[in-house]
Amino acid sequence: MTLTRSNAAFELAKTVIPGGVDSPVRAFGSVGGVPPFIKEAKGAYLKDIDGNEYIDFVQSWGPLILGHANETIEKAVIEAVKRGLSFGAPTEVETKLAQAVCSLLPSVDKIRFVNSGTEAVMSAIRLARGFTKRDDIIKFEGCYHGHSDALLVKAGSGATTFGNPSSPGVPEGTTKHTLLAKYNDLKSVEACFNASKGVACVIVEPIAGNMGFVPAKEEFLKGLRQLCDEYGAILIFDEVMSGFRASLKGAQGVYDVCPDMVTLGKVIGGGMPVGAFGGKAKIMAMLSPEGPVYQAGTLSGNPVAMSAGLASLEVVSSKAQTLYPRLESLAKRLTEGLKAEANEANIPLQVGYQGSMFGFFFNDNPVYNFEDALRSDTKRFALFHQEMLKRGVYFACSQFEVGFICSAMDEKIIDEVIVKAAEVMKKL
Numbered sequence: 001m002t003l004t005r006s007n008a009a010f011e012l013a014k015t016v017i018p019g020g021v022d023s024p025v026r027a028f029g030s031v032g033g034v035p036p037f038i039k040e041a042k043g044a045y046l047k048d049i050d051g052n053e054y055i056d057f058v059q060s061w062g063p064l065i066l067g068h069a070n071e072t073i074e075k076a077v078i079e080a081v082k083r084g085l086s087f088g089a090p091t092e093v094e095t096k097l098a099q100a101v102c103s104l105l106p107s108v109d110k111i112r113f114v115n116s117g118t119e120a121v122m123s124a125i126r127l128a129r130g131f132t133k134r135d136d137i138i139k140f141e142g143c144y145h146g147h148s149d150a151l152l153v154k155a156g157s158g159a160t161t162f163g164n165p166s167s168p169g170v171p172e173g174t175t176k177h178t179l180l181a182k183y184n185d186l187k188s189v190e191a192c193f194n195a196s197k198g199v200a201c202v203i204v205e206p207i208a209g210n211m212g213f214v215p216a217k218e219e220f221l222k223g224l225r226q227l228c229d230e231y232g233a234i235l236i237f238d239e240v241m242s243g244f245r246a247s248l249k250g251a252q253g254v255y256d257v258c259p260d261m262v263t264l265g266k267v268i269g270g271g272m273p274v275g276a277f278g279g280k281a282k283i284m285a286m287l288s289p290e291g292p293v294y295q296a297g298t299l300s301g302n303p304v305a306m307s308a309g310l311a312s313l314e315v316v317s318s319k320a321q322t323l324y325p326r327l328e329s330l331a332k333r334l335t336e337g338l339k340a341e342a343n344e345a346n347i348p349l350q351v352g353y354q355g356s357m358f359g360f361f362f363n364d365n366p367v368y369n370f371e372d373a374l375r376s377d378t379k380r381f382a383l384f385h386q387e388m389l390k391r392g393v394y395f396a397c398s399q400f401e402v403g404f405i406c407s408a409m410d411e412k413i414i415d416e417v418i419v420k421a422a423e424v425m426k427k428l
Contacts, residue, residue, distance in 0.1 A: 041068035043408030054394035067408030076311035111278030117240035117265030118146025120275035134198035142211030142370025206251035209402035213359020240265030270312030337418035
């Protein structure tokens, strides 16, 4: 496999784009090598500008449940484009997609569309603060909720330490109301509540995808629900990754826990730029123009993204009874296959899956939180990633990212990947 043209494209990009990419992980900094520049994609496969083809387990970081260039979504987008790209005015398709989402998610009475997961989370937290009239928020180490200032924090000396900025450009004062707790650890959450003068909300990825695949324990989520009820705080599920991926109802279809609010991302846009936040009617009533909490966006609910999302959700919903079991069976087949080949090569590997989400860690022990994840062998992962890429398998370019199965995949593709993984495990 050669990446001559991608290498040249990357060098050229670096002259006009910081780091040559528009989102840092794409630069392959944690795995090494040159990022393939993608020319086109179809179904389960990517093709780069050098003509190399890859089985794609990134699927645009989650939204492409139906795979790349799905004909139904393409048709909906083309028809919408012919009518106009954006109007900055209400359209019926917004309401149709809102009705579809509200009908599927138990926690959502009303929803507002935005343009990204970051925007959705930022707006949901503002709304939670406005509703409770409190300032503090609790988040968890290893859970990523977009790049808004208040959420770009790292752990201090203990669970109750108010967060310090983890990026230059974020003022200390911006994160002084952000408390950090340990994922799957209720005691650390209780400590945060006790240290605060008033917690507006707890935000959590119920199935974490940004420290690698780390699902929450059910008792942990139930404990969060109880603590939020006890202290009068809003419980927000960040389902930018797990929404319609873990199940048709996201994590809410997996766990017997109902949050007050939920944030969603590109998965409800069929791959188009979109996000959303929704929740109980009494909370959403605080949002302008009904209430005093302000949020706006010129391209929010634009007809192209809404049409793509509605087309995707209609297909997924209509096939849900067979689609989700099939996707999960493929995720199981892949992760168990990787585990078996790692065992054969005497390499410690932790694996997991839920619905069409999956992940694996080169780690001696199970991973329940960010601290556990950080003990993984990232050098071994980098080598694994490089060797699998050479063999035409495109995994997420970080040990701390989740993978995705799409409906265009089948047992033959999964078995092909496992055979290639066996070669690499022996080499490692």
